Amino acid sequence: MKTLYLDDAATTKVDTKVLKAMLPYFTKKYANASSSHDLGREARNAVEKARIEIAKYIGAKPQEIYFTSGVTEGNNWVFQGLARTNENKNKKKIIISSIEHGSTIEVCKFLEREGYKITRIPLNKEGFADLEFLKRELDSNTLVVSIMHANNLFGTIQNISQIANICKSKEVLFHTDASQTLGNVHINVNLMQVDLLSACAHKIGGPKGIGFLYIRENVKIEPFIFGGGQQKGMRGGTENVPGIVGLAAALKYKSKPTSRLIILQNMCMQEIEKFGQVNGSRTHRLPGNVHVSFKGIDSSTLLAFLSKKKIYVSVGSACNSSRAHEDYVLKAIGLPVDLIKGSIRITLNEKVTEGDVKHLVKVIKKDLEKIRIK
Numbered sequence: 001m002k003t004l005y006l007d008d009a010a011t012t013k014v015d016t017k018v019l020k021a022m023l024p025y026f027t028k029k030y031a032n033a034s035s036s037h038d039l040g041r042e043a044r045n046a047v048e049k050a051r052i053e054i055a056k057y058i059g060a061k062p063q064e065i066y067f068t069s070g071v072t073e074g075n076n077w078v079f080q081g082l083a084r085t086n087e088n089k090n091k092k093k094i095i096i097s098s099i100e101h102g103s104t105i106e107v108c109k110f111l112e113r114e115g116y117k118i119t120r121i122p123l124n125k126e127g128f129a130d131l132e133f134l135k136r137e138l139d140s141n142t143l144v145v146s147i148m149h150a151n152n153l154f155g156t157i158q159n160i161s162q163i164a165n166i167c168k169s170k171e172v173l174f175h176t177d178a179s180q181t182l183g184n185v186h187i188n189v190n191l192m193q194v195d196l197l198s199a200c201a202h203k204i205g206g207p208k209g210i211g212f213l214y215i216r217e218n219v220k221i222e223p224f225i226f227g228g229g230q231q232k233g234m235r236g237g238t239e240n241v242p243g244i245v246g247l248a249a250a251l252k253y254k255s256k257p258t259s260r261l262i263i264l265q266n267m268c269m270q271e272i273e274k275f276g277q278v279n280g281s282r283t284h285r286l287p288g289n290v291h292v293s294f295k296g297i298d299s300s301t302l303l304a305f306l307s308k309k310k311i312y313v314s315v316g317s318a319c320n321s322s323r324a325h326e327d328y329v330l331k332a333i334g335l336p337v338d339l340i341k342g343s344i345r346i347t348l349n350e351k352v353t354e355g356d357v358k359h360l361v362k363v364i365k366k367d368l369e370k371i372r373i374k
Contacts, residue, residue, distance in 0.1 A: 003310040004356055008347040009152055010314055015205035021249035025242040033239045043241045050248035057251045059188035066213045066235050067244055071179040072103040074198025074213040077224035078175045079107045082144050084222035095119045095137055095145045097129050098332035101177055104146060126281040127156030127333050138170045148177040153329055153345055154280030155289030164193035179203060183254040184287055195219050206250030210243030257287035264357050265348055271361045288348040293339035296372045305367040314345045
């Protein structure tokens, strides 16, 4: 029985070339990057080389890249760091979309208890943010706007440049969570006009536990983690040298999504649409993302059936132990309760064949007949 891992949106296998690039910094070049001896300087050089490569990849300056443990830390840093920097007692509004990742939702709930007003932008059925609503809500009391580049469930890609331009016209900072798009969608922070961007390695063949936050040079923000003065005093803690090297290598070796993947993605959606519903935009969508809903089932049961056949998909974000967040996100695009309950996310990758897609669709259809609630 062939294993079909179709959950790359949750995490990917570490690329063998990435692992090879990392290994020396575990075994031979293992020194602390802050040490002043030769081995330490060798580790420091690796960190700074990676910083340059990552900055170049997204069109940033090296000094604008700060390494983090991942997007959850990056998102927390954005909101808490800006709130700590904020000296304007009236600037207490934060605007986010209704489909943000839990790390954004939860830190905003915390800031709400601290006196901030959190405004959530509604979306249409395809998952696009209502930009007219954003224009109406933006004012001089807005501290920051945050809209994720692409939703991690149903894959709709937002028009970040347009959103950033709206924010810029009102001189309001704009942040985007690019956890799903880095390496999969072209990113240039200057063309996109973003002020802050958080991303990670483990969605693109890199290691877990490493990411970065891009902070535009003129943005004033307080550190989130205090420590020994690493990263210009902006993010304390011994640098994760193997992880940083792995992040840069993942970007270096990540191939662009091919037209073949898009063809298979469309094929999968078209076939499943014969007995289910596809959610999200059909034209502005993450490569490989297929988010579908089926009436009369519980997706957890379908997931269990598929797992027994070594087909691994997801009911939603791996960062949530319950389905409450997924329910909230899917309600935001107008899905009724019965379709929310029967939703799964499939992430196709470049290794998937046409035969695999046909097998997947066939198995799903067969399993639905067994578990559908009469």
